[in-house]
Amino acid sequence: MVFKKRLDHGFNGFRVPAIPRAPRSVRRRGLCKKVEDSQICAFELLASIAGKLLQESESSASSNASEGNDHPASGKGSVKQEQQDEGKSFKAGWIYQGSCGEGSFASEMASQNNSHKCILKEISHADSDEVLERNSIVNNSDCSQKVSINVTDFGKISSKVEGGSTHFGESFDGNVNEIERLNEFGGFKTEGANTCSSKDSMELFLKSPNVIKSDSNVELPLCQDLAPDTCFSRYRNDVKLGSRDDDEKFSRCFKPSTKAKAFRSPPRVANRRIRKLLTSRYWKAAPKLKDCELSRTDGLKQFYRKRKPCCNRQRDVLFKRRKMFDQSSVVISDGGFSCESVSNSPEKCMTEDKNDVATMLNGANGVSSSVLGHQAPFHSKSSHVKFSIKSFRVPELFIDVPETTTVGSLKRTVMEAVTAVLGGGLRVGVLLQGKKVRNDNRTLMQTGISHKDNMDSLGFTLEPSTVQIPPPLCSSDLPPLIPCDPSQLLTRSPANPAVEISDPLTDPPPLTNLGNHVESNDNTVSSHIDTIDKTEPDSKALVALPAMSMEALAVVPLNEKTRHSEIVQRRTRRPFSVSEVEALVHAVEELGTGRWRDVKLRSFENADHRTYVDLKDKWKTLVHTARISPQQRRGEPVPQELLDRVLAAHSYWSQRPVKQHGKHQSGTLKIMETPAADGKGVEGI
DNA sequence: CTTAGGG
DNA sequence: CCCTAAG
Incomplete structure (x- = not known):
């Protein structure tokens, strides 16, 4: 069974600006050819799903009141409760779904290789149909073959036909177990999560018809109509990085967001402009973080330190975040979720990582939703950094379904996968000037994120939080599972830098938190697997656009540049392929x-x-x-x-x-x- | 901002 | 890759 390498597809929540990626390394070339069509479809599906999720979250965001209810990642038992309790709250919903989804996803994958129940009602037809068709085209020869759709962080999807025996399920299973074993995947409990949960979660989704429909309709069109193949081909194109054809195609595929660059004549400037435009344009579609206020150094640190107990901490965080949201301001901890785990007791973090993740997600959602609501209030305090996150990319997903599966089940599967990933397996990464900022303990100021400077270069990524396993998986011929996203792409390359970049000086002692591991893994992975395109660090995940009017920040900090020198990191080395x-x-x-x-x-x-x-x-x-x-x-x-x-x-x-x-x-x-x-x-x- | 070169 | 001087 050969696993195709998944192509990176810039995908931010909803049509998003993709970060340009260079062609993949030659080494991977061979692997990458095949079914691109399905990839696209899957991608679309993913996109649509993500969109749904977001929308749902947004819509329901207002309704969440219960903070205490979230036990997001707690796993099995709590799932149902959450579902009920938080079904209404979008945030909770997310979490819940996420964890459930994962569990179900995993379990299903493990248990049923052949058939997926159609728990999900059909969300969108066109998409899935498309996907199936394409898959079938590819695989038509053998019914027994399975089609694997791999959605990477970037949102790229690659489908593969596996020879007669499907190992994907098996491998996946193994992975899952592995994951569980490591506690990396908080929500990935196979046992706990059963079809039921998944079903429930799905239903939850379905309950918000609007979301579903709109999303699927909205999202799919972009790519489907535009020769998907070509789009993807671009990534694979090893020869010409920037071949015009590719670009054009690419742009066609992702008109709006795609690469701003394609449109911009003068690279950076134009890019920024586009970003801004995009930001405003998609404001609704993609939740944004608006008015995120970051309290500076001291504030952040204290903020963290105060909550030590993981559980409580999480809740607190969530709580605070929501609060913040309500206020139309988001608090972004420098450490981010991973940070928390890092700074605090590792063990707890490990176990509760999932929770954190979920929380994070919630926060994100909440943020975006809240943001929408209140854009106006800008508190320009000199020490605050404000920015908005335009959208997030959905991390890599690996989907494996038999050819004989129904479209509906495929959809469901994708949905579950997406849900799982979004709900439990993500962590946030911060990119500064394309480089990953690893040091969670540093203040924004120290990191060089000041309201005045570098806002353009500030980015966020969603990365699979479960890692550790990835490297092996990737390197081995196992299909790249969720964790392995090279792109890392996330990490994809760009992200990788984080490792290298990390400032030795300031870097806090190796906390060996998940985050670190992850990153390193990513790097490893990426190096092995892909190479190129991961760009940036951007890698993967999501792209946060600074588009906000930073100008709004009135006061100029005195220290703006203060720490810049520290920040100055060398760009990561990216050998030419x-x-x-x-x-x-x-x-x-x-x-x-x-x-x-x-x-x-x-x-x-x-x-x-x-x-x-x-x-x-x-x-x-x-x-x-x-x-x-x-x-x-x-x-x-x-x-x-x-x-x-x-x-x-x-x-x-x-x-x-x-x-x-x-x-x-x-x-x-x-x-x-x-x-x-x-x-x-x-x-x- | 681009080039050209040295580091 | 970075940095810088010079158009």
Whole structure:
């Protein structure tokens, strides 16, 4: 059974801006081909589901009153109660669903490989149908085969056909167990969660018809209509990172959010603009964190310290958060959920991690919902950081269903998976300038998150909270389960940086909290599995857009820059893949050296992490590499052919300065397939 | 903001 | 990759 690598698909809650990702590493290429269609569908499904969840949460948010009721992750017993108690409260609902979903999901996966009951009523037809059809297309040959749909953090989905015997279920099972064993997956109790719970949860969802329908309708269309294949292909495209075709397709798929970059001419600025637009545009769809007020350092720390008992702590947090929400301000702890676990007693954290997660989710939802309600109040206190989170990406999901399954069951399965992930297996990551901020104990100020600075670079991610297992899974041929999301993508690459980046100085002692493990795992995973595209850190998950009017922050802090120096982290190292090199070489062949910006635009438009300076530097190193003996070369070997081209292009362009108009023209490169037709060439003539 | 180079 | 000087 080969598991295809899942493609990353930028997916933020609802059409969201995707973070550009570079093509995956060559290594994974082979694995990644296949059923992309289904992926898309699944993706869509996922998106729709996420949307539903969000909406539901929003709608019901107002109604939640009971704080004490949440025992989110507590597991089995509490599930039903919660359901009843909190069914109305969207937040609770989320949690509950989440945990239930997971459990059910897991259990089902384990127990029934073949059939999934259609607990869920049909949510949306088009989507599922699509998915099934596509799957069937792929798998049509063998009925016994199973179709696996893998939804990554990014929201990308990859489906695979597994040979006759389906192992997915098995493997999944194993994973689940593993997870349980580790306590990583709070809500992942197979036993506790049974179909019933899942059903219930599903019903809960169904109860809010509006949500469901609207979402599915809304979301699916985006991708389905737009050749999904192509969209995905982009990710796989190893050769050209930024090939226009891909971009175009891509953009088509995700019009609104997708890559702002595609649309922006001047990269960053435009990007920001777009972000803002998007933010406003999707305000409703994607819950935002508005007016999140972060109390600074002291406040945060104390805030945490005060709640030691995990359970209580969680509740308190939730409670406070809700409160905050009500006030139209969200409190974001620097540590975030993971942080809590970290700073406090680890063990407890471990066990209750799930709870935390759930809480977190609730908080998020609550936030968004509340945000919607009160956008106005901006308290611009000098020491507060305000921002909004546009949307979150749904973490990777791995879905395995038999071909013979019904659309309805598929939907249900996806729903459950999504619910499970959202409800129990997520943790929040904070990205600053594309880098993961690992140190939970640092204050925002120390981290460099001040209301005045870096707001644009501030991001949040939702990552699978359960980790530890992932690495093995990933590395092994096991299908990437939820935890393993490379993208990490989350971690995907971008995220990875966290590990490297973490500031040695300030980094609090290795708390070895889940969070840390996770991250490290992610890194590991990503390194093994994918490589490229994970971009940023963005990785994965969700993207938080700073779009808010930071300007609103009136007071300028005195210390704004204060700690910046500390923050300054080196960008994570992202070795160029062969495909990237190929793209670079090709671009340079055509454009010549000295036009790095053009090269960037031409071939790396979508690779946010590659700046023209990076490209220039890479070229520099390539030239050097080409000149040294193969034995002296390090890193991923670059095909000699490319190196030859590098030298040829280098020498060619060295002779004809770009600036020169006439001369180079005549000789124009024979070396290159595509002579510089661009600017200079033309001009020269 | 881009380039070009050194570090 | 970073940093910086120079257009």
